[in-house]
Amino acid sequence: MEAVKLIPAGKDYLWGGDRLKKEFGKQSEKDRIAETWELSCHPDGPSTIAQGKDRGKTLARYIEEQGKGLLGKNCEEFGEFPILIKLIDAKQDLSVQVHPDNAYAAQAEHQQGKTEMWYVVDCEPGAALYYGLTRELTKQEFQKHIEDGTLLQVLNRVEVHPGNVFFIEAGTVHAIGAGILIAEIQQNSNVTYRVYDYNRTDAQGNKRPLHIQKALDVASLKPAPVRKWENHLASCRYFTVDKIETDTAVPIHSDENSFHHLLCLDGNGKIEWRYGRLEFKKGDSLFLPAGLGDCTVSGNFQALHTWVPAPPAYRIGIDLGGTNIAVGIVDENLRIIAKHSVPTQAKRPYPQIIEDMAKAVFSALQKAGISLEQCASVGIGSPGICDSETGTVIYSNNIQWENVPLVAELRKWIPLPCRLSNDANCAALGEVAAGAAKGYQNAVLLTLGTGVGGGVILDGKIFAGCHSAGAELGHTVLIKDGERCTCGRHGCLEAYASASALIRQTKRAAENHPESVIWKLCGGNLEQISGRTPFEAEKQGDETGKQVVEDYISYLSEGVVNFVNIFRPECVILGGGICNEGARLLDPINDHVSRLCFGSDKVEPPKVIRAALGNDAGIIGAAVLK
Incomplete structure (x- = not known):
């Protein structure tokens, strides 16, 4: 087991510049590099291994061959690699855009949603970005500003400086301004809805498509909250990010819980672990597998240090019955903090029943006052014979189901790890976990x-x-x-x-x-x-x-x-x-x-x-x- 250096995938978008080539040593045949995807298992731009016997392999393939244990226990709840880390050089303004949350993205795009953070690495004097709205709008007002080209008037313009951090939750309207170079840590998703693009055209003279209706569906129409963390640059379910700025040795403990990533923003350094060492410089991206152990980074450098935190406390439980579907939000103490139920109406086609099941989940979440992102997983107890390995209800006389892919269908609506078992098994487990047999x-x-x-x-x-x-x-x-x-x-x-x-x-x-x-x-x-x-x-x-x-x-x-x-x-x-x-x-x-x-x-x-x-x-x- 060893730390590995990564080669990023480069993106040539019309608004990009040349700083990533000139200052960060990124390689490309293109004159400009708008983005480099430094830590990525996304098929739209995978990063690759830079050295050793695995040189040239995509990170995704490397993890597949070495085993998902490289990602750590905190990642077991995810169906795929959880994060994507980029460097972005905005020579021109980026489009005004918004990203969906997990629930909407799962239904509309069959992907994860996107919550992200920006760290301003450098910027030109007076450079600014847009972060949320200046005031609360109605959907009709928001749409009118889009249609008549006055959207920028109601966007919150923020002048930036190196070291600024912005946490952009899904639903926040935003745009990176010209003259800003940022590091972006985000969910592993490539879903973006453009709202406004300054009427620009591409090399062929075509305007880039906008996604107005989807943006109207997902945008938060209130001013974005300013979030700060006492001990980290930012932290959410998908990532925790710290900045390391030092000329001395700093320990990193890569235990069994999560992999770690270092993105060097300036200077030079080295990382040492029990069986090896690796030198790095400005622009380098390092992947440290979970279980690597006690590591030491030293030198004179600045870097962003990212890992995946422990999963959230809330879980969703669904009791599928012949008469009713009962959903509960369960906290870390195994108490149900909110419930919602709907009639099963079992004679209907199973996709309709599963859709109602998902809607009942969202209703229970609303009653609990929490978001889907605050939940670690969803479990279903179903009558009949259930194959928990495939997530299939093989046969249930109560609801007249046979070979129904319940887990796969529900994940179209709820992009969380999902498990299935017989309802009596679930009842027994519940009594042992929190009831008479605790x-x-x-x-x-x-x-x-x-x-x-x-x-x-x-x-x-x-x-x-x-x-x-x-x-x-x-x-x-x-x-x-x-x-x-x-x-x-x-x-x-x-x-x-x-x-x-x-x-x-x-x-x-x-x-x-x-x-x-x-x-x-x-x-x-x-x-x-x-x-x-x-x-x-x-x-x-x-x-x-x-x-x-x-x-x-x-x-x-x-x-x-x-x-x-x-x-x-x-x-x-x-x-x-x-x-x-x-x-x-x-x-x-x-x-x-x-x-x-x-x-x-x-x-x-x-x-x-x-x-x-x-x-x-x-x-x-x-x-x-x-």
Whole structure:
């Protein structure tokens, strides 16, 4: 592992000058170089390795061959290389432009959005740039200024000096003025919407295209905030930038968390690490892989030092159900700070459902008062068989999906790392992460509802099994040739221990015992029977209700003992409305487990406990998927 020097890709735009050639030693057959892409894996202008056996390879290929571990843990959340670093020589004014945020760029361009920062390396006296608006405008006012050529009148003109820093969040209207040489650190994107270009023409006499409607869609129509950082030139999700200006030795610790980049703006120096050293001069660009270790840079130089910070605290969890799509924004303490839900309307084509899912995410973000850029990832819990490796819902009876590329489709709307798992798995993970089983590493969850869902957590991770299909605990046979299950087999646990099964058993008992209190509780209408009915009848001294409850608990207990014997969890979590019965349900099940699970006289059997998070378990579990 070693630090490598990079050769940038050069760009010849009509507004460029010759300072990058004359002062920074950049090579080009063209008379001018407008930009050099110093650290780039972008296909529109990749930088290449300058020395050694890998000389001439693109940085992207180098990373692919060496492994993405070169980028560090902080970059694992990104689907691609996160940043792009440029030197820009503006001999003439650049166009007035604006960049979209991630959400808009994903939908309209299938790229990342662009937030960037400028460091003014040098400038002519009196040089200025445009940064945001002088006052808040309506969209109609903004459009009118564009159409009648008076846009510059409402742009905030700022005279600049060497060392000035500007942080340009996506949506900020901006333009670099003539006579300014800057270093730009930005998201890895090449999406720009031109708003105004001074009516210039290219070498063929054609005006460059403008992107008025898209600019109207994404522009922030308020004055740009002035942001300053106490310890850095700038910092956001994608990059942190410091300036090194020294004639002494300075340490850089390139640990496993992030790669580092040095862009030398002036002077000469050298970088040394355990197994090597590399000299650099003004204009040189150095890539330091993650895990290089303790490095020392020394000499007499000025440089920008860039790396990728730790991911943000917020995560998005989505619980996809047959009836509703529930979205939650989850903070670093695994608390849901905002929720939003919409009807699934499962009979629609899946792209429409996924579009509504994305819109629900944006609504939840708005309620939380945070942006998509403040979120590290999104996770989805879906009913049915889910392949977490490919992000595909292989089959879901609840929503009638088969081979739906859910993750790929959602990323068209939400350009964040996205994970998928079965909804019961997510609920189990949620209870272990932040609920009744917090602190445990091994747990089994049974959800007692229309069916019996199951999730298994082993060593703190979801037991996914072959094709990431997870465990279908409700479809293990309890009684051979027993009642027919919804899956088509006979005698499954679901046919005896689901809430639906309890209701069916109660109706059957009432029909056989017309003297039962059950008839009174349901008002003589068996369709009014719920899972609470037999428990309430038992409380009123009804023998029929008592027998239904005891039979149901017996069925459920046998299933729990089976799973204890198979997985050896630290606890078994029961969820669903039936668990509201509390001790009447849990005490006899715990007694059953303590007497009948294998080896209970030798080792302490696990406790059967009630789920604590309710419907939030699936959201939290989805949010923390890895």
